[in-house]
Amino acid sequence: MTGVETQKVLIADDDPINRQVLAELLKPEYTVLLAKNGEQALERAARHTPDLMLLDVMMPDLDGFEVLRRLRADPVTAGIAIIFISGLDRPEDEANGLKMGAADYIAKPFNATVVMARVALHLQVVRQQRLLAHLAHVDALTGLANRRRFDESFAAEWQRARDNGAPLSLALADIDSFKQYNDHYGHPAGDRALRAVARAAAAVAHRPGHVAARYGGEELVLLMPETDAALARQVLRELADTLAELAIPHAAAVAAPVLTISAGGATLLPGETAADLFAAADAHLYRAKQTGRNRVEWRAG
Numbered sequence: 001m002t003g004v005e006t007q008k009v010l011i012a013d014d015d016p017i018n019r020q021v022l023a024e025l026l027k028p029e030y031t032v033l034l035a036k037n038g039e040q041a042l043e044r045a046a047r048h049t050p051d052l053m054l055l056d057v058m059m060p061d062l063d064g065f066e067v068l069r070r071l072r073a074d075p076v077t078a079g080i081a082i083i084f085i086s087g088l089d090r091p092e093d094e095a096n097g098l099k100m101g102a103a104d105y106i107a108k109p110f111n112a113t114v115v116m117a118r119v120a121l122h123l124q125v126v127r128q129q130r131l132l133a134h135l136a137h138v139d140a141l142t143g144l145a146n147r148r149r150f151d152e153s154f155a156a157e158w159q160r161a162r163d164n165g166a167p168l169s170l171a172l173a174d175i176d177s178f179k180q181y182n183d184h185y186g187h188p189a190g191d192r193a194l195r196a197v198a199r200a201a202a203a204v205a206h207r208p209g210h211v212a213a214r215y216g217g218e219e220l221v222l223l224m225p226e227t228d229a230a231l232a233r234q235v236l237r238e239l240a241d242t243l244a245e246l247a248i249p250h251a252a253a254v255a256a257p258v259l260t261i262s263a264g265g266a267t268l269l270p271g272e273t274a275a276d277l278f279a280a281a282d283a284h285l286y287r288a289k290q291t292g293r294n295r296v297e298w299r300a301g
């Protein structure tokens with residue numbers, strides 16, 4: 001989320017005057033999209049995924065309540081915030097709209113200042129929700145995907161690989177002698193080194209669907225969908241090469257005088273669970289550590 005993009009508001013109302021009045025009101029601050037009936041509202045919502053919809057309740061054919069029901073049933077549009085704008089001004093109508101999951105309910109005739117204030121309020125809530133969702137999935141120190149995001153992506157990619165038979169590779173990478181690095185250079189320097197390794201991991205995980213995540217401590221994980229063992233090993237070579245170029249001094253290391261990683265990896269075998277694949281990558285990381293560090297061990301097969 002950049003924070004500079006204008007937010008998108010879709011106005012769905014069958015009355016052209018209402019559409020125009022609302023559009024004129026919102027245009028100076030937001031990107032405004034228009035729909036003149038329920039079908040068009042659903043089509044534009046799916047195509048443009050607006051941040052907020054002002055939805056007229058009483059429209060011919062598909063009314064606003066039905067539009068809301070259908071929006072919620074489609075994962076693409078389910079999260080769009082809705083404000084009902086309605087000629088139905090009985091308390092039970094308003095309660096009904098809110099119970100259905102609308103963020104707000106404004107009775108016609110509406111007051112322009114109040115509409116603007118409510119739109120601004122709900123768009124702020126949308127921004128805050130996105131920020132929270134973002135923070136919940138990002139590691140604060142490195143900016144990489146965090147463990148939660150990795151777990152979600154891994155489960156989804158494993159399922160996808162199982163369904164479509166495409167290769168799925170997974171690698172665990174761990175900085176060598178990092179305890180000694182911290183002891184020798186201090187924890188803040190350790191943090192900087194960890195960030196440098198994370199940047200390198202993010203750079204090599206640039207292919208579509210690839211995820212570089214901080215699994216915990218100084219352990220990173222690379223999830224590589226649609227990637228066979230040969231390509232995955234190439235990605236890990238690129239990571240090792242990047243670290244070699246960075247040549248971060250590590251006087252206390254056992255493997256080399258610079259910061260290095262050990263990595264273990266595996267490519268999904270038919271019938272294997274996600275946990276099996278993870279365990280295989282972990283076992284090969286252990287082997288890489290045991291056999292001298294600064295190397296990649298990949299499961300054969």
Ligand SMILES: Nc1nc2c(ncn2[C@@H]2O[C@H](COP(=O)(O)OP(=O)(O)OP(=O)(O)O)[C@@H](O)[C@H]2O)c(=O)[nH]1
Nearest residue numbers: 174175176177178179180182187190191217218289
């Ligand atoms: N600076 C810093 N250090 C961290 C962070 N997370 C974990 N560590 C350190 O990473 C070190 C991991 O130590 P070990 O698990 O013994 O591993 P190691 O020293 O790298 O040894 P090998 O993996 O066997 O090469 C510990 O000293 C942790 O304090 C962090 O966010 N910042």
